[in-house]
Amino acid sequence: MALKYTKLERNWVMYDVGNSALVLLNTAVVPIYFNAINTGAHPAELVAAWANAQTVASLVVALLMPILGSLADYAGNKIKFFTGFFFTGLILCLVEAIPMGALPFLVVYVLCTIGLNSSMTFYDAMLTDVTTDERMDAVSSSGFAWGYVGSTIPFIACIALIFGGPSILGLDTLTCTRLCFIITAAWWLAFTIPLLRTYKQRYGKERDEGADGVMRNIANTFKGLLDTMRSILHDRVLLVFMVAFFFYIDGVHTVISMATSYGAALGIDSTQLVLALLVTQFVAFPSAIIYGKLAGRVGTLRMIIVAVAAYVGIVLFAAFFLKSAVEFWILAVLVGMFQGGVQALSRSYFGRLIPKDRANEYYGFFDIFGRYASVMGTLLVSVVTSLTHDPSLGVLSIGILLVVGLVMLVKLSRMQEAHA
Structure with missing residues (x-):
C-alpha cells in the first residue's frame, strides 16, 4: 500500500527535491566546469584538487555540527539554524555564476557546499519531528527517492x-554553465519555502531566557555534548553502528563525489559522464522506494548490509574494469541501485536509536562520523592518486574502509540476534 503523506511529511520530502538539484549539479557538471577553467593542469592534479575541496568542506561541517546541533536542540532553534545555512548555500550558489578563476571558484564552491551540507544535517534531524518511528524508513526513503527524480x-x-x-542563444559553453547555477538556486528555493512555512519543532530542550539564560544555555550545550558522548560510548548498539557507519559511508560519499572527476581523468567524454549520471537519478528513484519497503519486511539493518556489500563490488568494478563510457554507464546504474537505499536507511535507523529531544545533538555526532569518513575517503583518494599518478589505485584504496564497515555491520546484526 502506498504511503499517504501528511502535509509536513510531504514538505519535508520536498526539501530533498530542492537540495538534490544542487547535489546533482555538483556531482555531474561542476567538476567538468572546474576542469575547463583550470587549463593546463595534469588530470591527476585535477582529481587531487577536487578531492581536497571535498575534504575541506566535509571537515568544516564535521567540526561545526555537534556544537551547533546541540544549540539547535533548544526549542525553536532548529529552524533558525536550518534557515541560516540554507540561505548561505543559496547565495553562494548564485555567486558561483560569476566568472572567476579556478582558485576563487573552488573557495566559493567549498563555502557553498558547507552551507548545503550543514542545512542537510538540520534537515535530517527534523525527521524525528515530522514523522513517527513506524513511518521513518518509508518517509526517509521517499525523501531520497523523490530527490533523485525531482x-x-x-x-x-x-x-x-x-x-x-551556444547554437541557439549564441552563448559560449562556460556562460551557459554559469547560468545553470542560477536555475539550480531558483529550484532549491522553490522547494524549500513550503518546509520553512510549515515546520514546527516537536522535540527540544527547554532553554533559559535572558542574558544569564543565554550563558547557561551555552554552558549546557558543552555539557550536553559530553553527556551525549558518554551516552554513545555506553550504548553498544549505537556505538557499533556509528563506527560501522563511519567506515561504510566513506565509500558511498567518495564514489558519489568523485565519480565524474574520476571518469574525466580516464578520458571519458563529458557528455557520456553527464548522461550516465542522469540515468543514476532515474534508477535511484524506484530503488530507494523499494529499499524502504523491503526494510519493513526483512529489517532495516539487513538492507543496509546488502547495500554496503554491493558498494564493495562497485569500488572493485571501478578500479579494475572502468576504462570506457560503457563501463561508466554500468557503474552509474549500479550506484543508482544502492546509494539512495543505504543513505535513507542509515538516516532512519539512527533516528530510531536516539532520544528525540536531543536529535540535533545526536545527528551532529552522526554527521561527525559521516563527514570525517568523507574527509578520510577523499583525502585517501587524493594522496594515493598524487603519489602513484594512477586514479584507479586511488579509488581502490577506499575498498578497505567499506569492508571494515561491512564487518562491523555483521557484528551488529549478530549482537541484535543475540538479544532477540
Missing part, C-alpha cells in the same frame, strides 16, 4: 542549456 528536471534544463545554448 532533481533531474532542473538538471535536464541545465544540460539542454549547456549543449544547445
Whole structure:
C-alpha cells in the first residue's frame, strides 16, 4: 500500500527535491566546469584538487555540527539554524555564476557546499519531528527517492542549456554553465519555502531566557555534548553502528563525489559522464522506494548490509574494469541501485536509536562520523592518486574502509540476534 503523506511529511520530502538539484549539479557538471577553467593542469592534479575541496568542506561541517546541533536542540532553534545555512548555500550558489578563476571558484564552491551540507544535517534531524518511528524508513526513503527524480528536471534544463545554448542563444559553453547555477538556486528555493512555512519543532530542550539564560544555555550545550558522548560510548548498539557507519559511508560519499572527476581523468567524454549520471537519478528513484519497503519486511539493518556489500563490488568494478563510457554507464546504474537505499536507511535507523529531544545533538555526532569518513575517503583518494599518478589505485584504496564497515555491520546484526 502506498504511503499517504501528511502535509509536513510531504514538505519535508520536498526539501530533498530542492537540495538534490544542487547535489546533482555538483556531482555531474561542476567538476567538468572546474576542469575547463583550470587549463593546463595534469588530470591527476585535477582529481587531487577536487578531492581536497571535498575534504575541506566535509571537515568544516564535521567540526561545526555537534556544537551547533546541540544549540539547535533548544526549542525553536532548529529552524533558525536550518534557515541560516540554507540561505548561505543559496547565495553562494548564485555567486558561483560569476566568472572567476579556478582558485576563487573552488573557495566559493567549498563555502557553498558547507552551507548545503550543514542545512542537510538540520534537515535530517527534523525527521524525528515530522514523522513517527513506524513511518521513518518509508518517509526517509521517499525523501531520497523523490530527490533523485525531482532533481533531474532542473538538471535536464541545465544540460539542454549547456549543449544547445551556444547554437541557439549564441552563448559560449562556460556562460551557459554559469547560468545553470542560477536555475539550480531558483529550484532549491522553490522547494524549500513550503518546509520553512510549515515546520514546527516537536522535540527540544527547554532553554533559559535572558542574558544569564543565554550563558547557561551555552554552558549546557558543552555539557550536553559530553553527556551525549558518554551516552554513545555506553550504548553498544549505537556505538557499533556509528563506527560501522563511519567506515561504510566513506565509500558511498567518495564514489558519489568523485565519480565524474574520476571518469574525466580516464578520458571519458563529458557528455557520456553527464548522461550516465542522469540515468543514476532515474534508477535511484524506484530503488530507494523499494529499499524502504523491503526494510519493513526483512529489517532495516539487513538492507543496509546488502547495500554496503554491493558498494564493495562497485569500488572493485571501478578500479579494475572502468576504462570506457560503457563501463561508466554500468557503474552509474549500479550506484543508482544502492546509494539512495543505504543513505535513507542509515538516516532512519539512527533516528530510531536516539532520544528525540536531543536529535540535533545526536545527528551532529552522526554527521561527525559521516563527514570525517568523507574527509578520510577523499583525502585517501587524493594522496594515493598524487603519489602513484594512477586514479584507479586511488579509488581502490577506499575498498578497505567499506569492508571494515561491512564487518562491523555483521557484528551488529549478530549482537541484535543475540538479544532477540
